[in-house]
Every structure is written in structure tokens, then in C-alpha cells.
Amino acid sequence: MADSVTARTPKRSLRTLAPKQSLGKTILQYKYFYLMVLPVLIWYALFSYAPMYGVTLAFKSFNYSKGILGSPWIGLENFQTLLTDPDFRRAFWNTVIISLMKLITHFPMPIILAIVLYEFSRTKMKRFFQTILTFPHFISWVVLSGIIINILSKDGIYNQIIMLFGGDPNSPLVDESAFRPVLYITHVWREIGWDSIIYLAALAGINPELFEAAEVDGANRFRRLLNIAWPGLKSTVAVLLILQVGQLLTQGSSFEQIFNLYSSPVYSVADTIDTYIYRTSFTIGSDFGYTTAVGVVKSIISLILLWAANTFAKKMGEEGLY
Amino acid sequence: MTDTTVKKRKKWSVFDIVAFVVLGLLALVTFFPFYNVLIISVAKFEAISKSDFYIFPLSFDLSAYKLLLQDMKFWSSILNSVIVTVVGVLFSMTISVAGAYALSKRGMPGRNIMLSLILFTMFFNGGLIPFYLVVKDLGFVNNLLVMIIPAGLNTFYLIIMKNYFNTIPESLEESAKLDGANDLYILYKIIIPISAPFMATFALFYAVERWNEWWYALIFISDASKAPLQIYLRETLITSNSLLSQMAQTLAEQEQTGKVYTPALQMAAIVVSSIPIIVVYPFLQKHFNKGIMVGSIKG
Numbered sequence: 001m002a003d004s005v006t007a008r009t010p011k012r013s014l015r016t017l018a019p020k021q022s023l024g025k026t027i028l029q030y031k032y033f034y035l036m037v038l039p040v041l042i043w044y045a046l047f048s049y050a051p052m053y054g055v056t057l058a059f060k061s062f063n064y065s066k067g068i069l070g071s072p073w074i075g076l077e078n079f080q081t082l083l084t085d086p087d088f089r090r091a092f093w094n095t096v097i098i099s100l101m102k103l104i105t106h107f108p109m110p111i112i113l114a115i116v117l118y119e120f121s122r123t124k125m126k127r128f129f130q131t132i133l134t135f136p137h138f139i140s141w142v143v144l145s146g147i148i149i150n151i152l153s154k155d156g157i158y159n160q161i162i163m164l165f166g167g168d169p170n171s172p173l174v175d176e177s178a179f180r181p182v183l184y185i186t187h188v189w190r191e192i193g194w195d196s197i198i199y200l201a202a203l204a205g206i207n208p209e210l211f212e213a214a215e216v217d218g219a220n221r222f223r224r225l226l227n228i229a230w231p232g233l234k235s236t237v238a239v240l241l242i243l244q245v246g247q248l249l250t251q252g253s254s255f256e257q258i259f260n261l262y263s264s265p266v267y268s269v270a271d272t273i274d275t276y277i278y279r280t281s282f283t284i285g286s287d288f289g290y291t292t293a294v295g296v297v298k299s300i301i302s303l304i305l306l307w308a309a310n311t312f313a314k315k316m317g318e319e320g321l322y
Numbered sequence: 323m324t325d326t327t328v329k330k331r332k333k334w335s336v337f338d339i340v341a342f343v344v345l346g347l348l349a350l351v352t353f354f355p356f357y358n359v360l361i362i363s364v365a366k367f368e369a370i371s372k373s374d375f376y377i378f379p380l381s382f383d384l385s386a387y388k389l390l391l392q393d394m395k396f397w398s399s400i401l402n403s404v405i406v407t408v409v410g411v412l413f414s415m416t417i418s419v420a421g422a423y424a425l426s427k428r429g430m431p432g433r434n435i436m437l438s439l440i441l442f443t444m445f446f447n448g449g450l451i452p453f454y455l456v457v458k459d460l461g462f463v464n465n466l467l468v469m470i471i472p473a474g475l476n477t478f479y480l481i482i483m484k485n486y487f488n489t490i491p492e493s494l495e496e497s498a499k500l501d502g503a504n505d506l507y508i509l510y511k512i513i514i515p516i517s518a519p520f521m522a523t524f525a526l527f528y529a530v531e532r533w534n535e536w537w538y539a540l541i542f543i544s545d546a547s548k549a550p551l552q553i554y555l556r557e558t559l560i561t562s563n564s565l566l567s568q569m570a571q572t573l574a575e576q577e578q579t580g581k582v583y584t585p586a587l588q589m590a591a592i593v594v595s596s597i598p599i600i601v602v603y604p605f606l607q608k609h610f611n612k613g614i615m616v617g618s619i620k621g
Binding site for chain 2: 026027030033034035036037039040041043044046047048049050051052053054055057117119120121122128129130131132133136138139142145146147148149150153157189193221246247255256260278281282288292294295296298302303306
């Protein structure tokens with residue numbers, strides 16, 4: 001069956017099979033699959049690639065009535081403004097600090113949780129804990145922020161506890177030194193259970209005989225973790241670390257979380273590139289060309305970070321992403 | 323998930339006890355805020371102010387819920403969210419299942435280019451303003467469709483689905499082909515039915531996403547009658563909760579007790595809006611471990 005041969009043959013050996021079947025014929029044979037993938041391709045063309053064209057706005061002075069095409073070119077002027085804009089600098093450093101700190105405070109947590117869950121031998125209870133710990137992931141940041149604001153409010157449970165121990169009531173959400181820790185803690189709270197699933201999957205993929213053999217050989221729990229569980233986890237950890245570093249400036253600084261929790265008293269420590277773009281874009285007298293330039297800088301830094309993380313992972317002997 | 327490991331009825335080891343305590347504390351911390359929401363939603367203002375440390379429900383009063391259910395804006399936002407969720411899941415599942423299935427065909431010419439183009443979007447995008455202008459030009463402003471179509475595809479889910487389809491043995495399709503079925507028919511009549519639990523998981527993921535949708539509404543919807551539930555919640559929970567208005571409200575409440583305690587109303591809104599998630603959660607929980615495992619990151 002010609003069908004299954006082409007389906008299983010890797011791309012590079014297609015040439016050797018070429019006399020058997022022309023490319024045109026192969027394409028025709030896959031016509032229904034092209035039909036199936038077409039809506040997806042159109043979607044990406046419209047909502048991912050068309051906006052990429054709009055990046056040219058960063059080099060233009062945007063005029064609403066003239067549109068993207070008609071607006072005049074101004075070269076690098078927007079980028080020059082950006083370098084001297086104190087608000088942009090503040091947003092830039094906040095983004096870097098918040099996302100790096102989030103990576104440091106959050107990234108190891110789901111791995112530790114997965115190992116503890118894996119080693120915990122009570123199956124039913126394990127499932128119970130997992131059920132509870134993954135739940136917050138499915139609640140929106142809008143609602144979670146509502147809950148957090150309530151807990152941290154003047155007569156919320158947080159201040160009731162503070163006063164119980166004789167402290168002075170305060171509100172971490174409007175306190176410059178406490179706001180970021182609130183972000184880190186609530187991020188772990190929401191995602192630890194969900195993020196641990198993928199590590200649990202990796203651990204479940206390890207041959208249990210390895211563990212049994214190690215146990216017979218007298219390896220203690222710590223040895224087994226170090227020599228069997230960790231090598232099994234390593235490549236998953238590497239891939240996720242690369243992904244997260246690559247998305248540091250986007251997901252890492254989580255627009256949804258910060259936007260719903262912050263307020264003007266904490267802008268100095270909480271305003272990130274995303275919240276800055278949103279605020280400046282949708283206020284009167286906004287300059288779309290300028291805010292696009294801000295977005296471009298962010299994307300470029302993200303790409304560099306991704307490349308750096310991937311190169312680093314490869315140097316460390318991991319497979320990397322590409 | 324590690325059920326396959328041969329574990330007979332063991333006694334509690336020291337490790338198990340430590341793990342139990344750690345996990346128990348973690349679960350308590352995770353669960354407590356939601357419990358707090360529930361007890362505040364049924365609390366009377368006096369009950370809260372009398373008790374320094376309000377942990378047990380000392381009063382039971384449903385007036386916050388009554389007031390909430392009388393609010394027409396609440397109902398219209400619920401209706402919008404139901405529409406967005408139902409139509410959105412149909413849209414998302416239709417295009418992502420078909421697309422992922424096609425992309426799982428290794429021999430399809432152009433497949434690698436398509437996959438690279440799709441993966442690239444996870445790391446680079448035009449940014450907010452160009453996206454805004456494109457979506458606006460397509461006529462999605464103040465249109466519920468903005469939360470259904472532009473929001474409707476999740477690249478991560480698409481890749482997991484594609485990897486899943488790769489695990490289905492080809493012999494299944496081959497035998498159907500021999501009987502003269504075309505690929506669309508095979509997808510619809512064979513592949514989808516045999517992967518029903520997997521499909522259900524992703525339909526639920528998309529449903530949760532659509533139910534929680536607010537970003538697209540924040541940017542593209544200004545018409546209050548088109549606002550989804552999350553925007554309504556944002557208004558009741560966050561915008562009206564600036565410190566100033568909170569103080570003002572508390573003062574007003576202290577003067578005329580018997581009125582509905584504002585936090586009770588807010589927490590009641592959270593409870594009611596979370597009911598659909600709580601209802602589907604057991605189904606999600608049952609399947610997502612497997613779904614993620616099958617997909618993993620690479621493939």
C-alpha cells in the first residue's frame with residue numbers, strides 16, 4: 001500500500017522514493033488533510049501573522065485616519081524616545097525582576113511536590129491532595145484577585161491574624177515592599193498543583209523495576225531519588241525551564257495577575273511592560289506607534305532569552321527545544 | 323498515577339507521615355481561601371464585626387445571594403458567558419481537532435513548515451496594538467465573537483492533541499480506507515469516537531477558558547450589554563474595591579446595620595460564578611492527568 005509507505009517515511013528519504021510517486025500525487029492524496037488544517041492556518045494567518053506585519057507601526061508615526069499603511073515613516077524615533085522614557089525603564093526593570101523572581105520562587109516547587117506525591121505511598125490520599133492542589137488553576141485571576149483582595153483587606157482574615165498577635169493592621173497590596181511577595185506567593189498557590197502534573201507524568205514513565213532493583217541493592221530513598229528519579233525527570237525539567245525562560249517577559253510577568261491586583265500606590269514596583277502598554281495604549285492621546293515599539297522590544301528580548309536558554313541547555317548535554 | 327508501581331498494603335513509613343503533614347498543610351492553605359469565600363458569602367455584617375477571628379460560620383444569611391440574583395446585569399453577563407462558552411467550545415474543538423489530526427500525518431507535504439509556523443507564534447507576536455488593529459478591522463469590536471474566534475485556539479492544546487493522534491495506530495485507518503472511507507469520514511466516524519474521553523478533556527479545558535474569559539472583553543468590549551461574567555465580577559470585586567470606596571462602604575454599613583454586607587455580596591458572586599467550574603471539575607480531574615501524559619511537550 002503506497003499510502004502507508006509515504007505516511008511512515010521520514011521526509012528526507014522522500015527523494016529516494018520519488019520515482020514511485022510524484023509530489024503532486026502525494027499532495028492530492030492528502031487533500032482531505034489540507035482541508036482539515038486550513039481553518040487552523042487561516043486562524044494563525046489572521047491573528048498571529050497579520051499582527052506581525054503591524055510591527056512596522058513601531059517605525060511610524062501612527063495616524064488613525066491614515067491607518068497602518070498610510071502613516072508616515074519616522075525611522076527609529078520611537079525607539080529613541082523609549083530609551084529616555086523613565087516609565088518604560090521602570091516597567092522594563094519591574095518586568096525583569098518580577099519574572100526572574102517568579103521563576104526562582106516557583107519553578108522548583110512543582111518538581112518538589114511531584115517527587116513528594118510520587119513517593120507518598122497512599123494512593124487514595126494522593127489523589128485527594130492532587131484534586132485540591134490543582135483546583136485554583138481553573139479559577140480565573142479576576143476571581144482569585146477578588147479573593148486575595150478580600151483576604152488582605154482591612155478587616156480580612158490576614159489582618160485579623162496580625163491583630164490577634166498584637167500587630168498593626170496593614171495592607172500588603174498597597175505596600176511597595178510587600179506587593180511583589182504577594183505576587184510570588186499567589187502564583188505558587190494557583191499553579192503548583194497543575195504544574196506538578198507534567199513532572200508526575202515523567203516520573204510515571206520511569207520503569208518501576210529500576211526502583212525495585214535499587215531497593216534490593218540497598219539504596220535508600222535519597223539515593224533512589226538522585227540516581228533514578230532525577231535522571232528520569234531531567235529532560236522534562238530542561239524543556240520546561242527553556243520554555244519558561246523564553247516566555248519570561250510574557251507569561252512570567254503575568255498581565256492577568258498583576259493587572260487585577262495592582263493599583264497606583266504600587267505602580268513603582270508593579271508596573272510591567274504589559275501593564276504599561278495597556279495603560280498607555282488605551283488612554284486619551286495615546287501613541288500607537290510608540291506602544292508598538294515597546295512591544296517589539298519586549299518580543300526581541302524574549303527571543304534572545306529563549307535562544308540563550310536553549311543554547312545553555314544544549315551545552316549542559318540536554319536535548320533542547322530545537 | 324503511579325498505580326502501576328507494585329505497591330502492596332504498606333505500613334506508614336516515616337516518610338509517609340512527613341509527606342502527609344506537608345501535603346495536608348499545603349492542601350489546607352490552598353483550600354482555606356475558598357472556604358473563607360463561602361462563609362463570608364453567608365455572613366451578616368454584625369457577625370463579622372463581633373468576632374475578632376472569623377473562621378467558623380457564626381451566622382447564616384442568604385440575603386447577599388437574593389440581592390445578587392435580582393441584579394439584571396449579573397444575569398445578562400451570565401447569558402453572554404454561556405453563549406461564549408457553548409459556541410466557543412464548538413468552534414475551538416472543531417478547528418483544533420481537525421487541524422491537530424491533519425498535522426499528525428507525518429507524510430503530508432508541508433507539514434513541518436506548518437508546525438514551525440505554529441510553534442513560532444508561541445514565542446513571537448506583533449504585540450497588543452497591531453493585534454488590536456487587526457481584530458478591530460475584522461469587525462470584532464463589541465461583538466461576542468471576539469471571545470469565540472480570536473480567543474478560540476490554544477497552541478499548547480493543539481500540539482498536545484497532535485501528539486495524541488500520533489499515538490493512534492495507523493492500521494485502524496488503513497482498514498477503513500480499504501472499505502472506501504475518506505479521511506474526513508475516518509476522523510468523524512472512527513478517530514473521534516475512540517478518543518472520546520480525550521476529546522472531552524480538551525472540550526472541558528476550552529470550556530473553562532471561555533468561562534474565565536475577560537482579557538478580550540477588557541480590550542474589545544465596551545458595550546455593557548455584551549460584557550461577560552468575568553467583567554461583571556471584575557467590576558464587583560476589584561474596581562469597586564479600591565481602598566477609598568471600601569472605607570466608604572464600611573462606614574455606611576456601620577451606620578445602618580441590617581443592610582447587606584458588601585463583602586458578602588462580592589463573595590456570593592464568586593460562589594455563584596464558580597458553580598459551573600465546580601460541577602465540571604470532577605470530570606476534568608478524572609481525565610487531565612492522562613491527557614497531559616499522552617501529549618507531553620515533545621513529539
